[in-house]
Amino acid sequence: MPLISDSIGRVLGKRYRLVSALGTGASAHVFLAEDVSLGRRVAVKVLLPSLAQDPAFLKRFGAEARSVAALNHPHILQVFDWDADEPYLVLEYLQGGTLRDVLDRGFLLSPAQAARLGSQAAQGLAYAHARGLVHRDVKPANLLFDEEGRVRVADFGVARALAEAAWTEPAGAMVGTARYASPEQAQGLRVDGRADVYSLALVLYESLTGEVPFVADTTMGTLMARVGAALPRHPALGPLDDVLVRAAAPDAGSRLDAAGLAARLEAIGSALPSPRELPLQAPAGGEVRDLTMAPGSSQVFDFEAVEGRRPVSAVEAAGVGAGRRPVVAGRRPVSTGRRRRGWKVAALVVVALVVVALVATLELGVPPSHPVPRLAGQSVARVRRLVGADHFTLVVQPAVYSLTAPAGSVISQHPAPGVVQRQGTTVRVVPSKGLPPTPVPSLAGLDCATATAKLQAAHLKATCPALLAYSTTVPAGTVINWSYAGQVNAPSAPYGSTVDVAISEGKPPVPVPSVAADTSFTQAKQALAAVGLAAVQATESSTTVPAGQPVGTSPATGVAAASGSTVTVYVSTGPPLVTVPDVTGDTVPTATAAMKAAGLTVSNVYGPPGGHVFTTNPAAGQQVRKGSSVNLYTQ
DSSP states (O other): OOOGGGGTTOEETTTEEEEEEEEEOSSEEEEEEEETTTTEEEEEEEEOHHHHTOHHHHHHHHHHHHHHHTOOOTTBOOEEEEETTTTEEEEEOOSSOBHHHHHHTTOOOOHHHHHHHHHHHHHHHHHHHTTTOOOSOOOGGGEEEOTTOOEEEOOTTHHHHHHTSTTSOSTTOOEEOGGGOOHHHHTTOOOOHHHHHHHHHHHHHHHHHSOOTTOOSSHHHHHHHTTTOOOOOOGGGGGGHHHHHHHTOSSGGGSOOHHHHHHHHHHHHHHSOOOOOOOOOOOOOSOOOOSOOOTTOSSEEOHHHHTOOOOOOHHHHTTOBTTBOOOOTTOOOOOHHHHHHHHHHHHHHHHHHHHHHHHHHHHHTOOOEEEOOOOTTSBHHHHHHHHHHTTOEEEEOOOBOOSSSOTTBEEEEESOTTOEEETTOEEEEEEBOOSOEEEOOOOTTOOHHHHHHHHHHTTOEEEEEEEEEOOSSSOTTSEEEEEETTEETOSEEETTOEEEEEEEOOSOOEEOOOOOTTSOHHHHHHHHHTTTOEEEEEEEOOSSSOTTSEEEEESOTTOEEOTTOEEEEEEEOOSOEEEOOOOTTOBHHHHHHHHHHTTOEEEEEESOTTSBEEEEESOTTOEEETTOEEEEEEO
16 A cells, blocks of 8 residues: 555645645545645645545545535635545645644643533534534544634534445444444434534533543443433533533433534633633644544444543653563562562551551641532522531632523532532532523514424524504514513523514504595595595485485494405485385375375375375376375375
8 A cells, every 4th residue: 555655745636736744544644735726735635545446435425525615614624625536625724733632632621611612613513514414523633723723623524425435334334433422323323413412512521521421441332331321420510511411412302402502602601701722732743533444344433532541651651551560770670579578568657657647637636527518409508508517618609501400509519529528628619590591583574383483493482472462564463572571572581481472463443434424435435545444335315415425334433443444335325215105095084194104295185085096196106205295186
């Protein structure tokens, strides 16, 4: 196989001159290169020949490279270019090193530093998740720093391409570094962005405590230790304890998403003092840990990282330890018998010193010791009593937000419960400020269902409609405003709280205006339109209102009508018509009574007054206006 140094000076794609080797891993060689077109330094990752000969991998690699190159976020390492034929990736070159470099130098992060780093990384992950990309291998070596200490998430897309290449294991094979893998990755289940959130939570845990949780003696033991297991508590987590437990929930359905984790870490960080800058340094070159193992491995994992690292002492570095004994030049080894006698003497000396120390302690009146009580979940007032009873000194640190601990109760403590300490020892506790504030999204113009869904996406609940109200400007069925704790259009509300949403019923009803009898229908229609009402015409006879003029409306004058509704305007047709009754053969008095009953009057009687009616004028059955007069003719 060609050496990595053999490629120095080679120009890829007629543009990228390989300047020096930065290192090699199981899937690629990494070079510092010069972009001769733009005159800038870049990092080039040239994948190994075993992968370059796999058509399935090359196809997937090209698709993933295109997707990753489209990502443009300040906390994602930028992919400038790629070639799926050779194949290689051209990446942004950063000189701040990795989080792995920081941790390997023995430096642990403060809660404020971890909150800042975690929020930035989670923002980058959330951006990628929203575009359908899952990292699958979040670990300290993939969190890079620029010269100003900002975090970039690196190696998006490569893990997925490897997972679906022809040389990978059958369905269920896992991709990623085992010590940071999620429970669903350990079980070979389908993963989404919440697997990245779990891995980031373990990275932050290690950054704060120096320990990776769930690491067992074997790879499989490491993977299975986290299935169904909650993140162990640790005093070094401080105010991040609660949010990391939520981010590393064993059930993915109960886990925070990347956006939620970023928001909570940012809220916690804003409540802490400004963190000191991390001790960054440029990468020193040499071996570069890669995402994967070589083809043919039973699982695609960084197995070497599973066993964990421990600091190597100066003696071990010199070859002393691991079953080896130092040899001092010019001296012969001491015999076994002499060594045994030496150990006995040393043991007696140690016992004597312990007895002396004990006597001195009793004589000098050194304060007695007590186990530190469990304080988490207790109110600060009760904590003062518990700590005071054992004569410890209590320091209450600034309160931080919590998703689970009520306001005023203790989230974390140091020293941990059960640790034996002398009286007078300082016990520090971090109380809860209650639920963190969550930005309330704008709901303007939304209907109830959409507003409720938008609030749920922001981890808030909705009462919709909490109020129905008329509005002259907001269409019916859409949001007028929203409120929390009496504040209209509140910009934020505590996580998980309920926001009241007011919905418009449209414009308010208006009273029907009076329509004067001496107007026309056209004038009445204009008067109704002026108040937002429509008009339709109907006719009605009237003995008092001349024909063609309005008689009245429905709804009547003064009654409230829905804005935009239609009002019926009744226009007079004059007095009503009646039918002249048939009174043939009746006497004059009888005929006169019949006419009166029909709304008519008898004006003249022609013929004998005592005779009988043989005809009328107008004639029987004819339509005449009510109140008209009729002549009777008798014989």
